[in-house]
Amino acid sequence: MDARLRRVNKEIADCKNDKTSKVSIELVDNSPYHLVGSFDGPEGTPYEGGHYEVDIIIPESYPFQPVKMKFITKVYHPNVSSQSGAICLDILKDAWSPVLTLKSTLISLQSLLCSPEPNDPQDAEVAKHYMTSRSSFDETARYWAVTYAGAPRKSEQGSKDVDAEVAMAGLEKAHVDRFEALGFERAKVIDVLRRLNYRGANVPKISEDRIVEELLK
Amino acid sequence: MDVDVFDTDYKMTARGRGKLYEVDHDSLSQADIERVMQKDVDHIKGVLDVDGDSASILLRHFNWNKEKLLEKYMDNATAVNEAAGLALPERSPQPGRSPRPQSTGPTRTTRRSTAESSKSGKTKAILERISPPVEEPQSFVCGICFDDSQTKYLALSCEHRFCTECWNAYITSKVRTEAEQWITCMADGCSLVASNLFVQQCLKKHPKTWERFQELLVRHFVSSNHSLKYCPYPSCTYTVSCPSAASKSSLTSMVPIVTCGASASHKFCFGCAIDNDHRPVVCGVAKLWMQKCQDDSETANWIKSNTKECSKCQSTIEKNGGCNHMTCKKCKYEFCWVCMGPWSEHGTAWYSCNRYDEKASVDARDAQSKSRASLERYLHYYNRWANHEQSAKLSVELYAKTEKKMEEMQMTSDLTWIEVQFMKKAVDEVSKCRTTLKWTYAMAYYLDSGNQKELFEDNQRDLERAVEELSELIEQPLDPEVVPTLRQKVTDKTVYVQKRNEIVLEDTAKGFLEGRWQWNQSVEGFD
Structure with missing residues (x-):
């Protein structure tokens, strides 16, 4: 049997037999070279309770070349693209070693969710948010986890007046409302405020004129 | 690496003619390079008292810089061995399977067969x-x-x-x-x-893969040494040594067109990868011109949108996935794909790369209107440049036609095969001169107007006129009556054209040495 096929089959079987790790790998179609891996969001993080799916492509020269992975589930995380799900992780690039497995790589992704590396970002805007205001970042990440990854909504969250678009961008509803009242389109306001990172400690640093100037462009 | 170190290693070929537009160079086969590498390995082997394989690894780790290797090794041999992957670091994670072998000094790789x-x-x-x-x-x-x-x-x-x-x-x-x-x-x-x-x-x-591995070793050695270049022709394994063109600054005063030992057609520029022969213009100007010409082409668009140059070693890099933290494959320089700045600065201030840069956009708009005004001027040069390129490409067709003509001549006149060779010689000369002419237009485009430019354009005009006349002569229909006169005319004209070509090349080369040429915009390497 082809070494790659044997290895992948064994990895899938190992993963099925292993009940403790809570990482699963499923076939997408009949090919063992296109898989979907999934794991739960780590406890004690905004991703807790969410279920994350990862697209896995096994390249021709696997395991001697790294596996290709990207998030299918949308994740708000500095090292994951909020648009495409692309992941910035060393072991998926230069630091890959043939002894690493699909399971160990998925576990590495899970631990990446626990410990973001905002200085080596995949998504600069998300990283910016993370660096400026941790609590606001956590709230947004939580909102994404609830919306996309099926994490349970916590009771205190429900009481707040939540505007989906505003929460998704990690902004304050009051801020968006204020600029919308000046006659700008709501979507544009959200876009500009997100780009300028109008959050937490940054709010007093950014003048209103600067924002209006951006809005007029 | 030091250039003079290699001067002693390679025998320089003295070219008797000593034309200013030609450069001294030497061709080396893969075996020759392997011998030079072996010499370095033996040297390190002797000095550091290690085996040949370890010496090779140490040299590769230091990009074949013997001095640096020796200095660092004398300083801290253990650290060098660890960094070069010869010995395990003191506290490395160990697999539980077997006790770790002692690792002091260079270890020999053991093999369980x-x-x-x-x-x-x-x-x-x-x-x-x-x-x-x-x-x-x-x-x-x-x-x-x-x-x-x-x-x-x-x-x-x-x-x-x-x-x-x-x-x-x-x-x-x-x-x-x-x-x-x-x-x-x-x-x-x-x-x-x-x-x-x-x-x-x-x-x-898998002998083929082993061969490829050895070739990669040679390539690594060659790329570590500025006075060596690998022949760019497909599957050619020759290397050219050209110490006089090793430094970047030398490229402003010479056009190092070299030929490798495998074939006389393996002609390439030692300084750049723009064209196999872009005399008389220097690499910097040729590069400017090519960038300008290809701005609209699909390939250029693709390269422009999909690749960037490493800001340290200028290797072209395509980003095919992953994040913006790039590491150059060749020089290991770490940079940001968005702003091309060094990654080390991104630790705290990376956010500046996604900020909209107003000033840059204003500059871009200004430049756009200026370029529209100069478009006409550019087209003048470009049309002539492209025309000569096209004509040079058609020389293949001309060859076939000429061959037919030569056969015809042998039949219709009493000229022998050797006597009709004048046609082939004329065609060769025409295609050679067209390459020169082509690049003179790139040169003229960037030359600052003044007396020097006028003199240059005079020389260019003389060559162009002569080439066109010769071209016409060899393409006209053959009349058996006039073959002897035609032969005389073509031979004379070929000699004349050859001379004019040499004048252009020689005078331009001399101008570069004297620093006579002034550019109308800043060119890399010139002040």
Whole structure:
């Protein structure tokens, strides 16, 4: 049997037999070279309770070349693209070693969710948010986890007046409302405020004129 | 690396003619380079008292800079051995399987061969997978392919064992897919490097891959040395040594067109990869011109939108996925794909790269209107440039036509085969001069107006007129009556054209040496 096929089959079987790790790998179609891996969001993080799916492509020269992975589930995380799900992780690039497995790589992704590396970002805007205001970042990440990854909504969250678009961008509803009242389109306001990172400690640093100037462009 | 170190190593070929537009160079075969490499290895072997394979790894780690290697090695041999992947770091994560071998000084890579294991009667590995490491040498399951029928395994001195098949596939993938000569252990986080002997053993049954590996070693050596260049022609393994064009500054005063020893048609520029012969213009100007010409072409668009140049070594880089933290494959420079600045600065201030830059956009708009005004001027030069290029390309067709003509001449007149060669010589000369003419237009486009430019354009006009006349002569229909006169005319004209071409090349080359040419915009390398 082809070494790659044997290895992948064994990895899938190992993963099925292993009940403790809570990482699963499923076939997408009949090919063992296109898989979907999934794991739960780590406890004690905004991703807790969410279920994350990862697209896995096994390249021709696997395991001697790294596996290709990207998030299918949308994740708000500095090292994951909020648009495409692309992941910035060393072991998926230069630091890959043939002894690493699909399971160990998925576990590495899970631990990446626990410990973001905002200085080596995949998504600069998300990283910016993370660096400026941790609590606001956590709230947004939580909102994404609830919306996309099926994490349970916590009771205190429900009481707040939540505007989906505003929460998704990690902004304050009051801020968006204020600029919308000046006659700008709501979507544009959200876009500009997100780009300028109008959050937490940054709010007093950014003048209103600067924002209006951006809005007029 | 020092240029003078190599001056003693290579025999310089003295070119008697000493034309200003020609450059002294030497061609070396792969075996020649391997000999030079061996000399370096032997030198290090002797000085540091290590085996040849370790010396090779140390040299490769230091990009064949012997002085730096010796200095660092004398300073701290253990650290150098660790960094070069010859020895394990003191506190490295160890696999539980076997005790770590002592690693003081350069270690020899030990190899567990099949012969050894079969000798001691280990025939078949036990089938179960044993999760806690049990000291049971017979039960070997390769951690990569999980093939439990494998009994042959190999390991570097770190004792991370993998089956021979996997080693083979791994090295093949590294060599074939990644063109990598630096092959580390397959274990996660292990940085030990495979010696040449180890690679050779793994590739025993794949001589082609082993050959490729050796070629990669040579290529690495050549790319580490500024006075050497690999012949860019497909599957050519020759190297050209041209010490006089080794430094970037020399490229402002000369056009180092060289030819490798494999074939006289393997002509290329030592300084750039723009065209195989762009005389009389220097690389910097030729590069400017080509960038300008290709601005609208699809290829240029693709390269422009998909690749960037490493800001340190200028290698063209395509980003095919992943994040914006880039590491140049060649010089290992780490930079940001968005702003092209060094990555080290991004630790705290990376956010500046996605900020909209107003000033840059205003500048871009200004430049746009200026370029529209100069478009007409550009087209004047471009049309002539493209015309000569097209004509030079058509020379293949002209060759076939000329051959037919030569046969015809032999039949209709009493000229012999050797006597009709004048036609072939004329065609050769025409296509050569068209290449020169083509590039004179690129040169003229960037020349600052003034007396010097006028003189240059006079020379250019004389050559162009002569070439067109000769071109017309050799293409006109053949009349048996006039063949002898035609022969006389063509021969005369060929000599004249040849002379005019030399004048253009010689005068331009002289101008570069004298610093006579003034550019109408800033050119890389010139003040």
